[in-house]
Amino acid sequence: MSKPLRLDPHTIDEIVALCDTMLATLSHAIDRSEDLTRAVSFGGFESAEQLRRGFLVKARGTPESAYERLTQFHEVLARMRETFAAGGQGFLDAEYDWARRLGTTDST
Structure with missing residues (x-):
């Protein structure tokens, strides 16, 4: 049986930061991919035009x-980032709520 995944606030922040870095890199690559469509000419031969x-x-x-x-990779990574950010926060909220309740429980 696999061990449950445990995310602390620092780990969630690191994952979200990694996603942000990767998203910025992909955004830059998407912008640069526009350059690929600017191939003016490969020469005057028909084969060059076909190429x-x-x-x-x-x-x-x-x-x-x-x-x-x-663009597809960017969209998927953006959803992953949102999932970690939202799911991570939900996880942390539940964990801290549980700890708070446990701390306020009467010990008698």
């Missing part, structure tokens, strides 16, 4: 493209 169009498709416009994948 350019292929790179544009990989950059943006399909569910598998760089921009869309980065």
